[in-house]
Amino acid sequence: MINPNSNAVVTEGLRQALLPLSFAEGPEIVCESLPDGPPGIETQAHVDGVALPLRRRIEAADDADAFVIACYSDPGLHVAREGTAKPVFGIAECGVLTALTRADRFGVIAIKSASIPRHIRYLRQMGLLERLAGERPLEMSVAESASGEGTLARMIEVGTQLKERDGAGVIVMGCAGMARHRRLLEDALGVPVIDPTQAAVAMAVGTVSVA
Amino acid sequence: MINPNSNAVVTEGLRQALLPLSFAEGPEIVCESLPDGPPGIETQAHVDGVALPLRRRIEAADDADAFVIACYSDPGLHVAREGTAKPVFGIAECGVLTALTRADRFGVIAIKSASIPRHIRYLRQMGLLERLAGERPLEMSVAESASGEGTLARMIEVGTQLKERDGAGVIVMGCAGMARHRRLLEDALGVPVIDPTQAAVAMAVGTVSVA
Amino acid sequence: MINPNSNAVVTEGLRQALLPLSFAEGPEIVCESLPDGPPGIETQAHVDGVALPLRRRIEAADDADAFVIACYSDPGLHVAREGTAKPVFGIAECGVLTALTRADRFGVIAIKSASIPRHIRYLRQMGLLERLAGERPLEMSVAESASGEGTLARMIEVGTQLKERDGAGVIVMGCAGMARHRRLLEDALGVPVIDPTQAAVAMAVGTVSVA
Amino acid sequence: MINPNSNAVVTEGLRQALLPLSFAEGPEIVCESLPDGPPGIETQAHVDGVALPLRRRIEAADDADAFVIACYSDPGLHVAREGTAKPVFGIAECGVLTALTRADRFGVIAIKSASIPRHIRYLRQMGLLERLAGERPLEMSVAESASGEGTLARMIEVGTQLKERDGAGVIVMGCAGMARHRRLLEDALGVPVIDPTQAAVAMAVGTVSVA
Amino acid sequence: MINPNSNAVVTEGLRQALLPLSFAEGPEIVCESLPDGPPGIETQAHVDGVALPLRRRIEAADDADAFVIACYSDPGLHVAREGTAKPVFGIAECGVLTALTRADRFGVIAIKSASIPRHIRYLRQMGLLERLAGERPLEMSVAESASGEGTLARMIEVGTQLKERDGAGVIVMGCAGMARHRRLLEDALGVPVIDPTQAAVAMAVGTVSVA
Amino acid sequence: MINPNSNAVVTEGLRQALLPLSFAEGPEIVCESLPDGPPGIETQAHVDGVALPLRRRIEAADDADAFVIACYSDPGLHVAREGTAKPVFGIAECGVLTALTRADRFGVIAIKSASIPRHIRYLRQMGLLERLAGERPLEMSVAESASGEGTLARMIEVGTQLKERDGAGVIVMGCAGMARHRRLLEDALGVPVIDPTQAAVAMAVGTVSVA
Known part of the structure; x- marks a missing residue:
């Protein structure tokens, strides 16, 4: 697992979130930061800027x-x-994709509204827009959402809107570093909540194990 | 994992296919047949006939x-x-859904052409038709496909058509009991091949582990 | 016409609603309840539970x-x-489908919000989601909606929202037993209102007559 | 029922095809030609040329x-x-729309290939393209298809391609005046065949009867 | 450029709006009214009524x-x-189409709400509905919107709703004669605003120049 | 106009192709290569590798x-x-987008089949897949297609397949440097052929001129 930003605290948080998927005889899960990544990925320039460094890291691994x-x-x-x-x-x-196994339509909690057009475009690229109930922003910076005490409360507020106004039957947390809120948010909302990093690593563990 | 047919040989084959996902400290994977299921699921009547028995088994578990x-x-x-x-x-x-992580468009190998309209209808229900490159049948009975020596050869033939004529970048084996052919088919075709039972159990293992 | 629930009062109401489609030299319209059906169809278990009994009744007819x-x-x-x-x-x-002949986008009045995800999934399966303006619930039980005096008033309220907020040019009553409200609702809303049982029997009468 | 062309022979054929839907106590079905219509509708100019005359005829009726x-x-x-x-x-x-009640995907038999782009555009306008298996032309003039002895044989040939190559489970005859071939074509193909004029009049009879 | 209505004032306004696209050595841009057109195009009857006159004018040119x-x-x-x-x-x-080059989802400002179903149907025909953020009406007559002093203020109000509530990243002015508001509206909204007549003539100039 | 590869011959060819859009009083069209671009863009790595250099060039201009x-x-x-x-x-x-103004469905001539999945993914991102008739490759290297004498003949062959087998009513040349073949290909195929660079510059000229 490569965290494309260079923030070792985030990477450590991801490592913690993935411990439940790290089985003794299963695939080893190695978590690393991208040394030449930015402190956080918030813009298209950040996204495109780490593309080739990620490829090089992967080709070398x-x-x-x-x-x-x-x-x-x-x-x-x-x-x-x-x-x-x-x-x-x-x-x-x-x-x-994992959310699609839990309900007919999914909602996404974005950190900031500026990311939503990019996410919508990506969902259209994947051909999945018909399953989107809605996407709503926390309107926090990544830093705030990572540290702030009010993050969970705000996630519950936004998640409730996605569920009640937009008809979402499952919620995707639209950020890498929020796994610690997953269960509390799920309990508060009464619908499944997907942490995307856990979802991806679970699929990777499965793919590697059966190969 | 519940095999909705009552064929214990099939269930044992599935159990073997899932051994790589059975980790000592991971979730225990229990494979069972549905005692009141038909010998095989080939028709809509079979599909609908096992729905409530499956629910009752699940509610009781x-x-x-x-x-x-x-x-x-x-x-x-x-x-x-x-x-x-x-x-x-x-x-x-x-x-x-797992196939969608491996290429832009997927192909499906069906056992019989009679199942294809049902599958197309289901893919449309999931909102995923834009990602389907094509579906083509082996035109074998489930029994033949399970036992026959020519099954792999026929799968390679059909998979090649899905890849070359339809543009599939990944192949889904459209049947529960074919995992033993997965790697050979993948090697022959040069594109990823997904065994759906392994894919589903991997997602289940992940979901249970992080809950 | 088979009412999949065992409620003879509902069946009698349906029979009344279909009298205008029962022509002397036309196909005879026989209305019956499914004896082993539940009192009402409100859940997926009810839906799936009557599938094979319906098939057996049809095969025997x-x-x-x-x-x-x-x-x-x-x-x-x-x-x-x-x-x-x-x-x-x-x-x-x-x-x-009949609604699609009357306006570009249709609205659906559901009895309860719990049915809406099932309906949306079904509309997607039919490939018709692009024509849906919206679906809104009465939030009544089937029993209440059948007997309650306030049903028409609530239907007008919900139908007005579908028309004015969602842009529906035609309304489908999302329940079998509401034909007696059809004309009053149509007059109140100023857009066509479709009773689905009448729509289906009209298509059946036509199909049988030209065969 | 208004035949937008001025060909009284076609109109008389349509009248014959609709006799099974003309019930003594049912709505009277009156068939007429559009006096100022062209001999046949084969081009977009024909289509657009009859639009306002049709409206005026309808407003006056x-x-x-x-x-x-x-x-x-x-x-x-x-x-x-x-x-x-x-x-x-x-x-x-x-x-x-009537075809959609008989199978998951439908095929259309067009008279000439030049009409197919117009039909595809219209199906997209209706939001129904996901249900189209394919459209194939007889490549006959309307006159030939009306009179020629080989019409049925050619329809069987094209219908068989729609069924076997394109996966159509139901066939729509893409022309007004072919009802006399409907049953023979259905018998030859083994899938339902829809005459669109009969389908439309059946829906009109139903709508008028329950109003 | 043919203005399908017979209003010479509108045509003159369009001519003014197209001056920036009229280059000395470029294609000459001739603006004319349709003599037999209605004073304004507000209904489907207006739309269909000018179809053949437009064709005849074009064939003769x-x-x-x-x-x-x-x-x-x-x-x-x-x-x-x-x-x-x-x-x-x-x-x-x-x-x-030009709006699609400026943002992921577009909004449309309609003159009147009665046009919106027609516009939605047309966008579906073009296969572009997935890119529509929303359409909202000024709810003015064409005459009011042409002359009224409050038009720009109302456009800013509606455009702001399209941007903020519906998520539009670009706005299309859904009428031929509003080019004089384009820049002011763009400045007020902070997103690109497309005048459709200028967009179409720009594409025509390009097509003719490279032919 | 920035050619993202560093090949000055290609850039000069593009400059020639754009001369018809360069009007004396119109926007000046400046054509340049990206100095740090690769000799040609053939892979996803090439695509992603020039993203930030292009941005920096644009920000500096x-x-x-x-x-x-x-x-x-x-x-x-x-x-x-x-x-x-x-x-x-x-x-x-x-x-x-320009092709969509010329026919209902478009075909694309790709240089190599390896690009087609990337193009399909991009068309899905734009929400335009319903308008695609098909994409077929020349199966030439960029170098061959640029210099080879057989390029036009091969384009006619592939374009004919797109038109006749796939139903394309307009053809897009899926490469930057083929404008010199545009008119000949159009004459041979009998349907419009779009050079994408000319199409884009025409839209840019229009946008700048009316701003």
């Missing part, structure tokens, strides 16, 4: 059997796939 | 944390989900 | 030339079609 | 309760609807 | 290399294309 | 009012748009 790119914009996903015959998973793609 | 219905028609999926708050996975749904 | 399944969830539609070469009509399908 | 425009291009359908509060049915629309 | 039909309902577009091998552009089509 | 990225993969389009308030046009986007 002779000892890995599959890769997970842990940013909800799935930066570099297609270029990385071009560079290796091994499976490469994006957390947005896997988070949404 | 206090000791399971998630369920996989192991038939490529996903019988009883929605009625089972209505009967439990636990996750229920269908192998057709999970097989196709 | 040597003297009928076409069948109408009179429940807005179209239970058993596909399995019944598999069991007979004669035409089988579902009222949800026919109600919506 | 005080004694009719519903209208059917009997040309597979549905000329003037929307402008006629604007001009009256009474229902107006187009045979292409009704033929396709 | 031996000295023109391309045509623009300057009404947001694109009257006669397909019948005109049938009548000439030269390119014919509709301003609704070109306005929307 | 204070004297330009609009930008055209002249590669049929539209590299860097979204990241460039994020970096400037000025319009940025991609030739694939504009080529396809």
Whole structure:
């Protein structure tokens, strides 16, 4: 699992979130930051800027059997796939696909509204717009959402709107580093909540194990 | 994992196929047949006939944390989900969704052409038709496809047509009991091949592990 | 016409609603309840539970030339079609298709919000979501909606929202037993209102007559 | 029922085809030609040329309760609807919608290939392209298809391609005046065949009867 | 450029709006009214009534290399294309297509709500509904919107709703004669605003220049 | 107009192809290569590799009012748009949108089959797949297609298949440097042929001129 930003605290949080998928005889899950990544991925420039560094890291990783790119914009996903015959998973793609197994229509909690057009465009690219109930923003910075005490309360507020106004039967957390809120949010909303990084790593573990 | 038919040989084959996903500290994977199921699921009557028995089995299974219905028609999926708050996975749904992580458009190998309209209708229900490259039949009975020596050769023939004529970048085996051919078919075709039962159980293992 | 529930009062109401389609030299319209049906169809378990009984009833009906399944969830539609070469009509399908002849986008009045995801999934299966303006619930039980005096008033309220907020140019009453409100609702809303049972029986009468 | 061309022989053929839908106590079915229509509708200019004459005829018909425009291009359908509060049915629309009640995907037999782009555009306008299996032309003139002895044989040939190569489960005859071939074609193909004029008039009879 | 209504003031306004596209060595842009057109195009009858007159005008114009039909309902577009091998552009089509180059989802400002179902149907015909954020009406007559002082203020109000509530990243002015508000509206909203007549003529100028 | 590869011969060819759009009083069209671009854009790595260099070039171009990225993969389009308030046009986007003004369904001539999945994914992202008749490859290298004598003959062969087998009513040349074949190909096929660079620059000229 590669965190495309260089923030080691985020990477450590992701590592913690993935411990439940790390089985003794199962595939080893290695979590690393992208050294030359930005502190956070918030713009299209950040997304495109890490694409080739991610590919190079993946091409060089002779000892890995599959890769997970842990940013909800799935930066570099297609270029990385071009560079290796091994499976490469994006957390947005896997988070949404996993949500489709839990209810007919899904909602997405975005960090900021500025990301929503990019996400909608990506869902259309995947051909999945007919399953989208809605996407709504927390309107926090990534930093705020990571540290702020009010994050869970705001997620519950936004998730409730997605469920009650938009008809979402399952919620995808549209960011890599929020796994610690997953269960509490699920309990508060009464519908399944998907952490996309866990979803992607679960699919990677499965793919590698049966190969 | 519940095989909705009563054929214990098929269930044993599925159990073998799932051994790679059975980790010592991971979720225990229990494979069982549906005692009152038909010998095979080949018609809509078979599909609808096992729906409520599957739901009853699932409602009664206090000791399971998630369920996989192991038939490529996903019988009883929605009625089972209505009967439990636990996750229920269908192998057709999970097989196709997993395929979407490996290429832009997928092909499906059906056992018989008579199933294809049912599958197309189901893909449209899931909102995924724009990603379908094509579906082509082996035109074998389930029994033939299970036992016959020519099955792999015929799968390679059909898979090649899906890849070369239809533009499929990944192949889904549209049947529960074909996992033993997966790797050979993948090697022959040069594109990823998804066994839907393995795909569904991998998603179930992941979901249970992070809950 | 088979009412999949066992409620003879509902069946008698349907029979009354179909009298205008019963012509002396036209096809005879026989209305019956499904003896082993539940009192009402409100859940997926009810839907799936009547599928095979409906098919068996249809397979046994040597003297009928076409069948109408009179429940807005179209239970058993596909399995019944598999069991007979004669035409089988579902009222949800026919109600919506008939609505498409009256305006560009249609609205649906559901009895309860819990049915809406099932209806949306079914509209997607039919490939008709682009024509849906919206679906809104009365939020009444089937019993209340059948007997309550406030039903028409509530239907006008919900129908007005579908027309004015969602842009529906025609309304489908999303339940089998509401034909007696059709004309009053149409007059109040100023747009066509479709009773799905009448729509389906009209299509069945036509199909049988020209065969 | 208005035949938008001025060919009285065609109109008389349509009248014959509609006799089975003319019930003593049912709505009277009056068939007429459009006096100022062209001999046949083969081009977009023909289609657009009859739109306002059709509307004027419909606005003037005080004694009719519903209208059917009997040309597979549905000329003037929307402008006629604007001009009256009474229902107006187009045979292409009704033929396709009726086909959707008989199988998952439909095929269309066109008279000439030049009409196919216009039909595809119209199916997209209706939002029904996902249900189209294919459209194939007889490549005959309307005159040939009306009189020629080889018409049925050619329809069987084209219908067989729609069924076997394109996967059509039901066939729509894409022309107003072919009802006399309907049953023979259905018997030859083994799938339902829809005559669009009969389909539209059946829906009109139903709508008028329950109003 | 043909203004399908007979209002010379509107035509003169369009001519003014197109001056920036009239280059000395570029294609000459000739603006004319349709003499037998109505004073304004507000209904389907207006739309269909000018179709053949437009075609005849276009067929007779031996000295023109391309045509623009300057009404947001694109009257006669397909019948005109049938009548000439030269390119014919509709301003609704070109306005929307040009908008797609500026943002992921577009909003449309309609003059009156009565036009919206017609516009939605047309966008579905073009296969572009997935890119529509929303359409909202000024609810003015064409005359009011042309002369009234409050038009720009109302456009800003409606445009703001399209941007903020519906998520439009670009706005199309859904009428031929509003070019003089384009820049002011764009400045007020902070997103691109497309005048459809300018968009269509720009595409025509390009097509003619490279032919 | 920026050619994202560093091949000055290609850029000079593009400059020639754009001369007809360069009007004395119109916007000046400046054509340049991307100095740090690869010799040609053939892979996803090439596409992603030029994204940020294109953005930086565009951000630095204070004297330009609009930008055209002249590669049929539209590299860097979204990241460039994020970096400037000025319009940025991609030739694939504009080529396809311009084609939609000429016929109902378009075909694309690709240089190599390996690009087709990338193009299909992009068309789905734009929401335009319902208008695609088909895409077929020349199966030549960019170098061959640029220099080879057989290029036009092969384009006619592939274009004929798109027209006759796939039903394309207009053809898009899926590469930046083929404008010199446009008219000959159009004459041979009898349907419009779009050069995407000319299409994009025409839209840019129009946008700048009316701003």
